[in-house]
Amino acid sequence: MTETQDHKPRMLRPGKGPTVLPKSGWTAPLTSFCAGVMAFLAVLTLAASFAANAVAEQWRADLAGVATVRLSTRDGDVDARTKAVLEVLRTTPGIAQVRVLTAKEQTALLTPWLGEGAALSDLPSPRLIDVRLLGTGPDRQALQGRLDLTVSGAVYDDHSAWRGPLTTAAEALERMAIIASLLVLLTVGAIVAFAARATLIANRHVVETVRLVGAEDSYIERAFVRRLMARAAAGAGAGAAIGALAILMLPSVETGDAALALALEPSTLQWAVLILGVPILSVGVTWLAARGAVRLTLRAMP
């Protein structure tokens, strides 16, 4: 067989096996492009979800276990009234620690709103007492009653009035971001299913011929699914990388707000989810969608 060995057909050379499907021409990159765009959007929405979760968690952590007593400075001897309030607080179960905020600390709290150099003494600002709680804290109404009996103009605020709506809003934002991410992944699935069906129909003559020479459906399915998965993997990988770069390039917001700072800095695990998880999920969704679409189309053939 020296003659034939000298003249080896292309197919028989190792590593050069032909694919059953012909090249798809200009439509081939469209699947990758769509998968890339969807992965980019998935990364952004997941990052938003992580940020919303971080904000909600931070607010919960910061505000739970903390309360404030505001004491009006308009009535009588403020120092004496402050001392009376502190006495009431120290003798109330559920309170771990109390501390009167200094003038400097109060000024720092108002600086974001009034700007640098505002004279606090010119404002009718109340005296603030920081209260650290034990467990769920004291009975709010009972404590307020004791304060009312002791001094006038003292208000106990456990922040529940605005903490509740804020954390609810943050949680809703987080849920919406997760739903958006899932919708993006479902869209990937829908695009891939369309692409699989279109490719199968465009190559119907190839599929029919391959079946008639003895190929099982699983063989044809593998050929299609592998091709689509390769395209989706390339697109999703690039999309996720660009999404991650976009997050890194977001301008930093220097508000001094710990919650916001945390939101803009995903943890290592969250980065792994964004950079690796999104492409892997996209490929998984592609596998499912392509497999389903190809199976359904093949079953319609005799």
Add this chain to the structure above:
Amino acid sequence: MPNVPATHAGHLAPLLPDGTIRQLVARFAGRTNQFHSQLHPFRRQTPQCTSITRELLAAKRCALGSGNRVCNVVRERAQALQCGWGTRLILLDNVSFGYGGRETLSSVSAELAPGSFQFLTGPSGAGKTTLMKLLYLEHLPQRGVLSLFGQNPTQISRQALAKLRRRVGVVFQDFRLLEHMTVAENIALPLRASGNDVNEHEQDVLELIRWVGLEARAEALPPQLSAGEKQRAAIARAVINSPDLILADEPTGNIDPEMGARILRLLIELNKLGKTVVIATHDLSLIRASKGQVEARMLRLADGHLAQGAAAI
């Protein structure tokens, strides 16, 4: 080619190099026996057939060293086929099929014996291609029963249907060569589609390419081939998996008479190797040319009905 009858050797001379046919037979007979023993439980249960299978395997080993054994192997294989499916490789019982509500085939009944050589004739539109499509399982009967190798394709799984298709080699009227694959790749397609590693069957593919005289065109793409070359590539693809049944739909329809005669000789030679061959054609000269070369029978279709069943030519 001392061990192949002189008449055959003479016919094949333009296409077959010396010794190729012996190697092909030995190789394909062995593969087919193995395939049958795995897939045909009925035959395994029959003591006589089991021994025939064993004898065939032994004969195959002898055949590798002795050309005289080759024809015995093939004949015994044809007998083995009869053990499995009786005298009917194909059974059509009142089979009907139509497109869009119009019946193209009406209540066709016929039986084809293993190892037989059949012409399927009739005018254009008589239903020849539809019947061939039923036989190569592109379509399934809408009414009636089709039995192929003892199996009813409407009652088996899709996986079993694919395996059944592997036992049928088809030379399509329009060749159906995949245009993005080279001749070699097209010929190896049934091996690949059956889950085989084509590199393990390198010799089979190369020998077949030589057998059909396409070694110089092995890397050509189908659009670069003449009709005759496409036809030969299609025949090589049809036999690469060593099928028991070869169906050729108008195999000489697109080629000149000389090439038509050569292709007929190839099909006759395959029949002599034990393959059941069915040729659908409206070319009466092709049928006349077969006289004296093979014991052919003829099925004639007219308006979707079987006008003449399996008559000797």
